[in-house]
Amino acid sequence: MIRKTTKSLLVIGPFFFLILLYWPALxxxxxxxxxxxxxxxxxxxxxxxxxxxxxxxxxxxxxxxxKVLLSIFQRHYLWYHxxxxxxxxxxxxxxxRLGVVLRLRYPVLLFLAFLLHPAAVITTAxxxxxxxxxxxxxxxxxxxxxxxxxxxxxxIVFSWVLFAASVASKSASITLPLVILGISWYKHRWRxxxxxxxxxxxxxxxxxxxxxxxITAEGTMxxxxxxxxxxxxxxxxxxxxxxxxxxxxxxxxxxxxxxVxxxxxxxxxxxVxxxxxVxxxxxxLKSxxVxxxxxVxxxxxxxxxxxxxxxxxxxxxxxxxxxxxxxGTEQTRSLPEFKEIPGPDRSEHSAPPTNDSGTPTGAPYxxxxxxxxELVAQTLNYYFWQVLLPIHNEPVKGPNFQRxxxxxxVHVIFLILLMITLWGSLELGxxxxxxxxxxxxxxxxxxxFMNVTWVSxxxxxxxxxxxLGFWLLLIDRFMDPRILVVPVAVIALFTWRSQVATSxxxxxxxxxxxxxxxxxxxxxxxxxxxxxxxxxxxxxxxKEKLEFIYELGKEDRLVRENVYYPLFVDxxxxxxxxxxxxx
Numbered sequence: 001m002i003r004k005t006t007k008s009l010l011v012i013g014p015f016f017f018l019i020l021l022y023w024p025a026l027x028x029x030x031x032x033x034x035x036x037x038x039x040x041x042x043x044x045x046x047x048x049x050x051x052x053x054x055x056x057x058x059x060x061x062x063x064x065x066x067k068v069l070l071s072i073f074q075r076h077y078l079w080y081h082x083x084x085x086x087x088x089x090x091x092x093x094x095x096x097r098l099g100v101v102l103r104l105r106y107p108v109l110l111f112l113a114f115l116l117h118p119a120a121v122i123t124t125a126x127x128x129x130x131x132x133x134x135x136x137x138x139x140x141x142x143x144x145x146x147x148x149x150x151x152x153x154x155x156i157v158f159s160w161v162l163f164a165a166s167v168a169s170k171s172a173s174i175t176l177p178l179v180i181l182g183i184s185w186y187k188h189r190w191r192x193x194x195x196x197x198x199x200x201x202x203x204x205x206x207x208x209x210x211x212x213x214x215i216t217a218e219g220t221m222x223x224x225x226x227x228x229x230x231x232x233x234x235x236x237x238x239x240x241x242x243x244x245x246x247x248x249x250x251x252x253x254x255x256x257x258x259x260v261x262x263x264x265x266x267x268x269x270x271x272v273x274x275x276x277x278v279x280x281x282x283x284x285l286k287s288x289x290v291x292x293x294x295x296v297x298x299x300x301x302x303x304x305x306x307x308x309x310x311x312x313x314x315x316x317x318x319x320x321x322x323x324x325x326x327x328g329t330e331q332t333r334s335l336p337e338f339k340e341i342p343g344p345d346r347s348e349h350s351a352p353p354t355n356d357s358g359t360p361t362g363a364p365y366x367x368x369x370x371x372x373x374e375l376v377a378q379t380l381n382y383y384f385w386q387v388l389l390p391i392h393n394e395p396v397k398g399p400n401f402q403r404x405x406x407x408x409x410v411h412v413i414f415l416i417l418l419m420i421t422l423w424g425s426l427e428l429g430x431x432x433x434x435x436x437x438x439x440x441x442x443x444x445x446x447x448x449f450m451n452v453t454w455v456s457x458x459x460x461x462x463x464x465x466x467x468l469g470f471w472l473l474l475i476d477r478f479m480d481p482r483i484l485v486v487p488v489a490v491i492a493l494f495t496w497r498s499q500v501a502t503s504x505x506x507x508x509x510x511x512x513x514x515x516x517x518x519x520x521x522x523x524x525x526x527x528x529x530x531x532x533x534x535x536x537x538x539x540x541x542x543k544e545k546l547e548f549i550y551e552l553g554k555e556d557r558l559v560r561e562n563v564y565y566p567l568f569v570d571x572x573x574x575x576x577x578x579x580x581x582x583x
Contacts, residue, residue, distance in 0.1 A: 014092070014115060018085050021116070021498055025125035025505035026081045032508060032528070033128045036340070037066075044070050058209045061168035062131035069130075080127045087133040088124040089115070094140045095465045101147055102426065104469060105476055109487050113468045118390045118497035119457040120464065125505040126395075131170040132458050138166035139173040139462060142199075146180055149195075150187075160198045167206030172462055174203040175440060179433045186429070340531055341452075341524040341564060374404035375443040375454070381411040382455050383438055387467040390494065393457065393501035396515035398522030400454035401558050427473045434466035451563070452524050508532055523549065523564040530571065539575070546572040 019026065030039055038044060043053070044067050053067070054060040073079040092115040099107030114120070123129045145159035166173045177199035184196050378400065386392070415431075422428040440447065441459040449456065460467075475486055504514040512529040515522060526545055533542040549568045553560040 011089075011093075015085070015089055018089060018115070021495070022081070022085060022121075022125060022502050024503045025121075026078060026085070028081075028125075028506040029077060029508075031126055031128075031505060031511045032340070034126070037128060038070065039075065043067070058212075059131060059168060059170050061165055062134050062170060065134065065169075066130065077127070080130075081125070084124050084127065084130055084133060087130070087137060088120060091133065091136050091140065094137065094144065097144060098140065098465060099469065101144065102469065104472065106472060106487070109472055109491070110465070110469055112491050113472070113487075113494060114465055116491060116494045116498055117387075117464060117468070118393045118494060118501045119386060119460045121393065121498050121501040121505075122395055122457045123461045125502055126458075129458055132172065132461055135166050135170035135173050136462055138162045138169060139176050140465070142166060143176065143180065147183070156195050160202065163199055164202045167202055171206045171210050172440060172459070173437075174207055175436050177203050178436045178439075182429070182432070182436075340528045341567070372443055374408075375400065377404050377408045377412050378402070379438075379442045379455055380415065380435070381408045383441075383460055383463070384411070384415070384467070386457070386460065387464065388471055388490070390457075390497050392518060393497055393504075394514045394518035395456075395504055395511055396518075396522065396525055397453045397455050398515070398519035398525065399450065399452070399562075425473075427470050427477070430466045430470040430473070434463040434470065437463040437466065452522075521549070521552065521559060523559070523562050523568065527564060527567055527571070543572075543575055546575065 042048065043063065048067075050064055050067070053063050057063050069080060069083065092111055095114045096107050096111035099110040104110060123132045139162075142159045142162035145155045145162055149156035149159060163173070163176065166176070177196065180199055181193075181196050184192050419428055419431065422431070438459070441449075441455070443450065443454065449459075472487065479486060504510050508528075509532060512525050512532065515525045516529065520526075526549055530542040530545045533539075533545070546568055549559065549565070550572045553565055553568070559565060
């Protein structure tokens with residue numbers, strides 16, 4: 001009886017503590033892609049059959065789960081957060097079980113470190129990241145089942161099934177077969193290699209579905225363009241896109257009085273802004289981002305900052321007629337409809353194009369190789385130290401155009417020396433496993449997520465248990481095991497940083513503003529924040545942000561050549577022309 005009560009407390013206690021820790025996010029509203037790929041997505045309606053999802057979509061299992069949850073919970077967002085919270089708690093117990101199987105000295109510390117780590121906040125608090133939670137659950141379940149298969153071969157077959165479910169949830173686990181192969185080789189050399197082979201077939205199947213996606217190809221192309229923009233000389237340091245407080249505070253970038261149009265220069269009806277009218281040749285809109293004719297502001301579209309427009313942000317394929325009632329009248333007028341830049345993880349709703357017979361069509365996918373030693377060194381350095389000292393927990397970090405610093409290059413040498421020192425130990429195995437799981441996110445090839453951010457804590461979620469186990473073993477190796485001050489202090493740090501990070505997920509406003517705190521010139525986030533301000537009636541704030549980016553593009557080559565900069569130019573001039581029509 002006492003044992004059952006103790007086990008119940010071990011489950012209920014952490015769950016209620018998580019509720020308190022994540023409360024700001026639990027009471028929050030949908031963020032960014034939550035609407036695009038969940039609550040306002042036609043795929044989630046009755047018109048899209050589950051059979052079509054499993055036939056055409058890259059990540060059919062997570063999409064199907066989202067659709068089931070939407071049919072049950074509708075717009076009651078708290079329930080979605082509770083599902084994610086339960087999954088994160090379940091994953092933490094799987095991590096505890098892994099610590100027991102690996103015979104770690106302190107599996108409970110590993111459990112608490114993973115449960116409370118701030119890198120898990122973005123995955124747990126952001127509803128659309130349910131796919132990452134599911135991917136992790138099935139991936140770690142597959143690993144544990146494979147290890148259990150040492151005694152019973154039936155568990156090996158079960159591990160294949162679990163891994164297939166993981167890849168069907170999200171392809172982030174496609175490098176897990178390399179970890180399993182390493183474990184098998186270490187224990188049996190090549191005697192059981194045939195049992196590992198199905199994992200590679202499943203990984204190839206999941207990768208193929210993602211690579212067929214037209215959206216993946218488009219996002220990779222944009223990421224390839226952005227990774228080629230590097231600061232190559234000391235004279236180009238002014239073009240750096242990193243977070244620079246001095247750039248934000250430059251007075252000449254602030255909106256200037258002369259930009260405000262005078263009443264006498266009201267545009268004539270025929271002077272509709274066209275791509276060729278953009279004032280600077282170097283910011284001419286590219287053909288692929290030219291706005292559709294139906295969203296060009298007409299002279300009668302006069303957004304008033306003093307009116308509170310009843311508007312809705314248009315995302316994905318959603319179509320809404322936006323109107324507002326003018327104060328003191330019963331007249332209505334149309335307000336401009338805008339489209340947000342979608343988030344980095346779009347492949348789950350990316351069916352390959354098909355013809356009338358349902359056969360996939362289109363050009364085969366090709367990977368534009370863009371191996372960048374500096375970017376890999378920076379990414380390795382970020383994820384390695386983010387596990388132990390998670391100081392930067394902002395949701396979206398933004399693209400990285402920085403040259404690698406000496407410390408980041410030294411980190412690669414440090415890793416090599418560390419591996420040599422730990423040769424043959426469990427610490428080395430965990431360190432290698434973590435970096436294998438991070439392979440898809442190191443920047444070896446331009447991936448779609450790099451359009452928006454070069455690193456993201458959600459990509460660290462799968463590798464987090466291995467890196468945490470590595471650090472715990474390393475601390476235990478060099479410290480007296482009776483002294484638990486350091487582990488306790490580290491877990492206290494994790495709890496504090498998680499409490500800070502959960503506040504970023506209340507709504508889109510807090511999400512975007514926190515991301516811009518890390519990188520004020522993150523163009524996709526700044527653009528979406530401008531769209532959000534427009535929907536809230538904050539016209540002046542939107543114009544200030546748009547003018548800041550537009551003016552910065554005149555002097556900063558990297559901003560000017562960013563693939564999203566033409567969107568800023570287009571929206572900036574449309575608002576300028578709308579202001580000219582203001583009586």
